Amino acid sequence: MARTAVPETQSPVVVSGRGVVKRYGRTVALAGLDADIGPRITGLLGSNGAGKTTFISLILGLRSRESGELTVLGKDPATAGIEVRSRVGYAPEHHDLPSELSATDFVRHLAEMHLLPRRAAVQRANDALWLVGLGEERFRPVGLMSTGQRQRVKLASAIAHDPELVLLDEPTDGLDPMQRTEMLALIRRIGTEFGVHIVLSSHHLEEAERICDAVVIVEGGEVVRAGRLADLRRGPEGLVVEVDERADELAAILSSRGLEVTLDGGVLLLGPVEDANDTVRDAVAELGVGLRRLEPRGRTLEDVYLGANT
Amino acid sequence: MTVEPRVVAQSVSKWFGTLVAVSDVSFDVGPGVTALLGPNGAGKSTMFRMLCGLARPSKGTVRVLGRDPRGDTGVTRLIGLVPQQEDVFEPLTAREFVALSARLHGLADPSGSAAAALETVHLDPSDSRRLPTYSKGMRQRVKVAQAIVHDPAVLVLDEPLTGLDPRQRMDVVALFRRLGSEGRCVIVSSHVLDEVERLGSQVLVMSQGRLAAAGDFRELRALMDDRPMRIRVRTDRPRELAGALLEAGTAVGVRLDGDEVLELDTTDAKALAHALAPVARDRAAHLYEVHPLDADLEGVFRYVVQR
Amino acid sequence: MTTGPDARLFDLGYRSYDGARERPERPILTLAEFTARRVLGLGRGGRHKVLPAITLVIAFLPALFSVVFTVFTDDILVDDLITYGEYTFFIGSALALFAALVAPEALCPDRRSGMLGLYLAGPLDRTRYLLAKGLAVFGVMLLITVGPLLFMMLAFVLAGYGPTAGETPKLLLRILASGLATALLYAALSMAVSSFTTRRAAAAVGVILLLFVPAIVVRSAIDGAGAPNELDLFSFPFVVANLAYRIFGETPDETEPVAELSTWVVTGGVGAAIVAGALVCWLRYRRLEAFR
Numbered sequence: 001m002a003r004t005a006v007p008e009t010q011s012p013v014v015v016s017g018r019g020v021v022k023r024y025g026r027t028v029a030l031a032g033l034d035a036d037i038g039p040r041i042t043g044l045l046g047s048n049g050a051g052k053t054t055f056i057s058l059i060l061g062l063r064s065r066e067s068g069e070l071t072v073l074g075k076d077p078a079t080a081g082i083e084v085r086s087r088v089g090y091a092p093e094h095h096d097l098p099s100e101l102s103a104t105d106f107v108r109h110l111a112e113m114h115l116l117p118r119r120a121a122v123q124r125a126n127d128a129l130w131l132v133g134l135g136e137e138r139f140r141p142v143g144l145m146s147t148g149q150r151q152r153v154k155l156a157s158a159i160a161h162d163p164e165l166v167l168l169d170e171p172t173d174g175l176d177p178m179q180r181t182e183m184l185a186l187i188r189r190i191g192t193e194f195g196v197h198i199v200l201s202s203h204h205l206e207e208a209e210r211i212c213d214a215v216v217i218v219e220g221g222e223v224v225r226a227g228r229l230a231d232l233r234r235g236p237e238g239l240v241v242e243v244d245e246r247a248d249e250l251a252a253i254l255s256s257r258g259l260e261v262t263l264d265g266g267v268l269l270l271g272p273v274e275d276a277n278d279t280v281r282d283a284v285a286e287l288g289v290g291l292r293r294l295e296p297r298g299r300t301l302e303d304v305y306l307g308a309n310t
Numbered sequence: 311m312t313v314e315p316r317v318v319a320q321s322v323s324k325w326f327g328t329l330v331a332v333s334d335v336s337f338d339v340g341p342g343v344t345a346l347l348g349p350n351g352a353g354k355s356t357m358f359r360m361l362c363g364l365a366r367p368s369k370g371t372v373r374v375l376g377r378d379p380r381g382d383t384g385v386t387r388l389i390g391l392v393p394q395q396e397d398v399f400e401p402l403t404a405r406e407f408v409a410l411s412a413r414l415h416g417l418a419d420p421s422g423s424a425a426a427a428l429e430t431v432h433l434d435p436s437d438s439r440r441l442p443t444y445s446k447g448m449r450q451r452v453k454v455a456q457a458i459v460h461d462p463a464v465l466v467l468d469e470p471l472t473g474l475d476p477r478q479r480m481d482v483v484a485l486f487r488r489l490g491s492e493g494r495c496v497i498v499s500s501h502v503l504d505e506v507e508r509l510g511s512q513v514l515v516m517s518q519g520r521l522a523a524a525g526d527f528r529e530l531r532a533l534m535d536d537r538p539m540r541i542r543v544r545t546d547r548p549r550e551l552a553g554a555l556l557e558a559g560t561a562v563g564v565r566l567d568g569d570e571v572l573e574l575d576t577t578d579a580k581a582l583a584h585a586l587a588p589v590a591r592d593r594a595a596h597l598y599e600v601h602p603l604d605a606d607l608e609g610v611f612r613y614v615v616q617r
Numbered sequence: 618m619t620t621g622p623d624a625r626l627f628d629l630g631y632r633s634y635d636g637a638r639e640r641p642e643r644p645i646l647t648l649a650e651f652t653a654r655r656v657l658g659l660g661r662g663g664r665h666k667v668l669p670a671i672t673l674v675i676a677f678l679p680a681l682f683s684v685v686f687t688v689f690t691d692d693i694l695v696d697d698l699i700t701y702g703e704y705t706f707f708i709g710s711a712l713a714l715f716a717a718l719v720a721p722e723a724l725c726p727d728r729r730s731g732m733l734g735l736y737l738a739g740p741l742d743r744t745r746y747l748l749a750k751g752l753a754v755f756g757v758m759l760l761i762t763v764g765p766l767l768f769m770m771l772a773f774v775l776a777g778y779g780p781t782a783g784e785t786p787k788l789l790l791r792i793l794a795s796g797l798a799t800a801l802l803y804a805a806l807s808m809a810v811s812s813f814t815t816r817r818a819a820a821a822v823g824v825i826l827l828l829f830v831p832a833i834v835v836r837s838a839i840d841g842a843g844a845p846n847e848l849d850l851f852s853f854p855f856v857v858a859n860l861a862y863r864i865f866g867e868t869p870d871e872t873e874p875v876a877e878l879s880t881w882v883v884t885g886g887v888g889a890a891i892v893a894g895a896l897v898c899w900l901r902y903r904r905l906e907a908f909r
Contacts, residue, residue, distance in 0.1 A: 047475040048447040060738055082641050086740035096731030100661065112647050113739045115638040124634060131631060148350055157735075162634035173472075176349040176501050177611050194631040203475050206504040244583060277596050285591045290583030294600040305476055 020068035029054040031221035041191035043208030044201040046218035089158035093169040099143025114161035128156035147174035209301040225308040235299040241267040242293035315463040315495035322370035331356040333519040343490035345506045346499045348516035358468040362391040390457035394468040415460035427459035446473035523614045538575035540603040547595035548572040645749045652753035676711040676761040684772040702865035706858035720807030721820035729815040755804040763796030795861040805894025812901035849874035850886035
């Protein structure tokens with residue numbers, strides 16, 4: 001069954017939870033979590049201790065839940081754990097990898113442990129390491145690799161066995177800005193072009209904003225916000241305008257032309273959006289100032305997150 | 311503060327055998343927040359260790375508040391530091407740990423100062439659990455508390471946001487901004503440039519052991535005139551707009567992406583900004599979006615490091 | 618792949634895998650094989666082959682001497698050479714050394730390096746993981762519990778001193794039985810000890826201690842304080858060596874408390890120790906926090 005790129009409109013639910021409860025002794029880690037994680041790339045966000053890690057361990061069937069339903073790729077990980085885990089790839093947050101093994105041996109071995117026949121495992125380990133940019137270093141022992149390289153080895157090991165779902169826990173931890181951008185681009189490619197569903201657990205909202213199609217925000221053991229990024233970010237209609245100088249004069253002109261203006265460093269507009277663009281354009285041209293930024297006003301993921309957390 | 315908080319490096323080099331970690335770096339950082347950036351392996355951590363007095367330069371000098379952080383034990387009372395490698399696993403409670411630091415710095419009320427410092431980073435001073443049981447993010451905040459407990463004039467923080475969740479990150483970023491605006495000299499490194507941008511616009515960029523750039527990153531961008539600025543414009547008449555701007559010489563290159571999106575290259579961003587609205591108006595083109603693509607810190611960083 | 622009339626552009630990106638996949642039980646064998654290889658130092662630097670090699674040599678040496686003497690010195694009576702039954706007793710130290718080497722190497726590094734978490738995040742659970750490791754440790758131990766005896770038998774057969782064609786199956790069975798029991802016991806006990814620490818050296822020391830300290834303590838209690846002979850079932854190396862004697866129908870020279878016990882009791886004792894060791898190991902792993 002060949003897999004092709006997943007269109008954004010496709011709706012099969014990859015992970016589905018209803019009223020999931022998990023306790024550790026008297027601590028309630030998940031207090032009735034409801035979530036539907038869809039295709040392509042989903043960001044799993046939330047504060048430390050909010051239940052993200054617990055949720056991941058339940059998805060993998062590594063811990064059992066007290067109550068509630070949970071389906072991963074159509075199966076219940078509590079009863080079909082072995083099967084679920086054979087179809088899921090996982091890159092943990094920690095950097096503890098066996099130091100003696102070469103990258104290629106490590107990735108191959110894990111691929112074999114995920115039911116890939118030996119030859120296919122050798123080949124795919126090779127492919128995966130090249131894909132993540134470690135082709136030349138693939139024979140180096142993992143213990144001698146830098147953090148950036150280790151992150152990529154983890155990613156390679158998560159995808160080598162061609163899983164249907166990949167769970168990535170803080171994949172950009174320790175990476176410098178350029179490595180971060182590369183890693184995110186790589187993840188985006190894997191999630192969009194190759195039909196692999198990805199759940200990305202991260203502390204970095206801007207990362208989720210950059211590459212996720214949807215997010216699930218967990219707080220206090222429950223899902224407090226979830227949905228497609230485009231939907232969540234829809235905010236009050238309006239525009240953000242940034243000019244080189246004389247912003248207050250511009251605000252005055254626009255206000256006199258019937259637009260609701262709030263000045264905040266840049267110039268924000270509320271109000272009827274049709275024709276607002278043209279009104280702005282003309283006013284800026286008349287005033288003769290430089291136009292630096294003109295954007296539809298939406299909420300950032302940070303706004304969504306903070307809103308969800310209050 | 312009698313002496314203005316400054317951190318000055320003069321021709322600093324550091325090598326380990328044949329490995330050159332830092333090569334002839336000089337800078338002068340004053341009050342406010344300055345970000346020290348660079349790719350992994352650029353020598354940032356080594357530089358930090360020298361600023362904190364944890365390592366000695368092989369050549370050159372480091373002066374914090376006019377004194378040598380390595381030799382002069384008195385100056386360490388005025389520096390707060392969060393070095394990257396050392397994680398705290400002492401079998402103490404958070405308050406005990408921070409109070410210990412306060413005591414070492416000679417504070418009159420170590421326990422009280424510790425409590426205040428912990429509250430600043432939103433940790434509970436009365437928590438009786440010991441540090442090894444804390445999560446990574448909590449331990450990180452303890453490190454920050456320990457760095458600020460003695461109200462230092464200079465703060466040197468290497469990756470202080472590691473392990474923190476989004477809200478904690480925002481809180482700590484706000485804390486550093488506040489400390490910087492109070493006149494302290496705060497030097498921070500982080501790989502998350504979006505956050506660094508919120509701390510301020512002063513940067514030091516290291517690459518390959520050397521200092522590649524210093525100053526306000528916005529002005530740095532303007533200095534890179536061999537790299538055209540890229541502006542993204544969404545309009546219903548991309549071709550007309552592009553043609554007009556190219557003809558006028560305000561844009562030197564253009565890329566069309568789909569039916570509405572234009573990526574314009576320009577060597578004179580100011581002229582382009584001035585020309586956009588009038589040209590669009592004259593061509594009756596709607597302007598839906600205008601967005602600079604690489605004038606942010608990430609763009610600057612990439613160019614500086616890739617030179 | 619994109620094709621034109623005279624050109625083909627190949628896509629080097631990610632490829633799906635549509636081929637056959639192994640059965641879900643396969644990872645047990647994969648891991649067992651992988652572990653066995655690593656324990657013996659195969660696929661690793663020469664440094665890691667030294668200890669296993671030395672131990673193997675020590676274990677095979679008596680068999681080698683035995684054969685050489687028999688072949689090149691015609692007037693030595695076969696009875697004076699080492700017998701199958703006493704072999705286990707003879708190489709007791711090599712067995713202990715091997716056990717202290719193998720199980721720690723098989724179990725400890727995975728917990729130290731986070732590899733256990735990665736294994737468990739795949740189509741494996743703790744029981745299967747331990748099964749795989751147990752197979753590896755047991756299999757490797759078989760090399761020195763069965764190996765030398767088989768070697769000896771084959772060599773004798775080839776040199777003409779061996780058992781007759783009729784006797785051979787029975788001898789083989791005995792070799793297998795004694796080898797299996799010995800390997801299982803040492804495997805179970807060493808794995809149990811290794812489940813308590815992530816440091817190989819500590820586990821190795823622990824294995825040696827578990828094998829010999831109870832024996833010393835129990836025997837002084839029996840000799841000195843007149844404790845019951847049944848306690849000698851805790852002298853693990855001696856009990857299983859004694860069982861080996863009995864399997865081959867021989868009686869040992871030494872007078873030990875275990876010799877006084879009936880064969881059923883001795884067999885039961887060995888069996889119980891095997892089960893206990895395996896159980897302890899399993900229970901330890903069930904409680905381990907492997908997911909971070």
